[in-house]
Amino acid sequence: MTWPATDRYHLVHADGGLGFVQDLINTLPAGRPREADLLAELELTQRWLDGALARWGAESGVPQDRIVLDEKDLDGLRDLRTDVYALVRSHGADPGSALTRSVSLAARLTPDGVAILEPRGEGWRRVGAVVMLEVFRAQQLDTWRRLKTCRNERCRVSFYDRSRNNSGVWHDSRQCGNAVNLRASRARKRQRQTDDATQDAIG
């Protein structure tokens, strides 16, 4: 069983069920050649969700009923992804609207006396409840700060930072770190040339 969105970018998985939050972000189109946006249309989105939810059920030990999506859920899911991306990227700033609106969880005891939280609701709201549950859990366990998005704006994939001091900013420092540094140094060079040209014109 895979994390269907994350695995297409060959990324390090987040711990346990937090992988679901990472997987939602990684439905974004990224990579070279560009992978598909898995929330682009209903059939693709349903296939992604079936896979991710099966994996989440296995990670959390509580098998999940299928969440059946319809066309109306697509906008909700895309908004949710945008908000989760912003939340992970900023780590603390305003999480936006879709996440704070109308997701509900229920607490119950299993027959063997284990207290669990369960997502409630239909469609995208139920997906939002899974996300909120895992954000809550990760914040309690202090693994939340290790879930990150790549600082390269052309990449943006979500990776899990297992480094000792949690200092990673690129999903792959060779691939994305070098590319960004190269672009910055080219831009500086162009700027210098423009400055020199202006100097010549004035001089």
Ligand SMILES: [Zn+2]
């Ligand atoms: Zn990257």
